[in-house]
Amino acid sequence: MRRYHHIGIPTTESKPGETHLKDLKLFVVSHLKSEFGVEWMRFEADAAVPDLVRRVAHVAFEVTDLSSELAGRQILIPPNSPSDGVRVAFIVENGAPIELLEFTDPKHPARLSNQMDV
Template sequence: MNYPFSHIGIPTTDDKNWDGYYEAGRIHFTDFSKDEFLVEWVKFDPDSPMPEMMRTIPHVAYRVEDMEEALRDREILVETFSPGEGVRVAFIIHNGSPVEFMEIKES
C-alpha cells in the first residue's frame, strides 16, 4: 500500500462555516483543502445513518486510484458512496479506528 495522505477528519458538535452537506449521510463538512493542516471538520445530524465510530472518532483519509482494490480484504465500516461528482469514498476499520479512502476522477 502506498496511498497518499489526503486529510484528517474530526467530528464536532460545534457549528462551523460549513462548505458542504452530504444529505444522504446527513453530514455537514468543511473543505479540508482550505485548511493549512488539511483538517476537515464534520458534524452529523442527530438522525444521521452513519455508524457511531464514524460520528465519534477522528479519521485519516488517503487517496486511492482503485477503490475496489483498496477495499479488498478490508473490514468495511461504510460502503462506497459519492458525496460529489467525480468523488467516491468508503470507510474501513483499521486497528479500531475509521480510515477513509477517496477515489477522485479528474475531469
C-alpha cells in the same frame, strides 16, 4: 497507490465556513479551507453514519483503485459517491476509521494533485 489526503475530525460545535450536505445530514468544513488539511464534520442526530465515524477522527487516503483497496478489509461504510468525480468508502483499521477516496475525475477540486503546497 495510497497518498495521505486529510484528517477528518468529528465535532458537535458549529464551525465557521460550514457547508450543509442535506442528503448526508452533515455539516462539513472542507479540508481545503484549513492550512493543515483538517476537515470538520458535524452530524445531524438522525444521520445514517456509524457511531465510530461520529466519535473518532479519521485519516483519509487518496487511492487509485478503491475496489482493490477494500479487498479483505473490514468495511465500515461501503463505496459511495458523495459528489461527482469521487468514490469514497470507510474501513476499520485497528479500531479506527480510515477513509479511502478514488477520484474518477482527474480535475476534481479536492484531488491533491490539483492543490498547491502551503
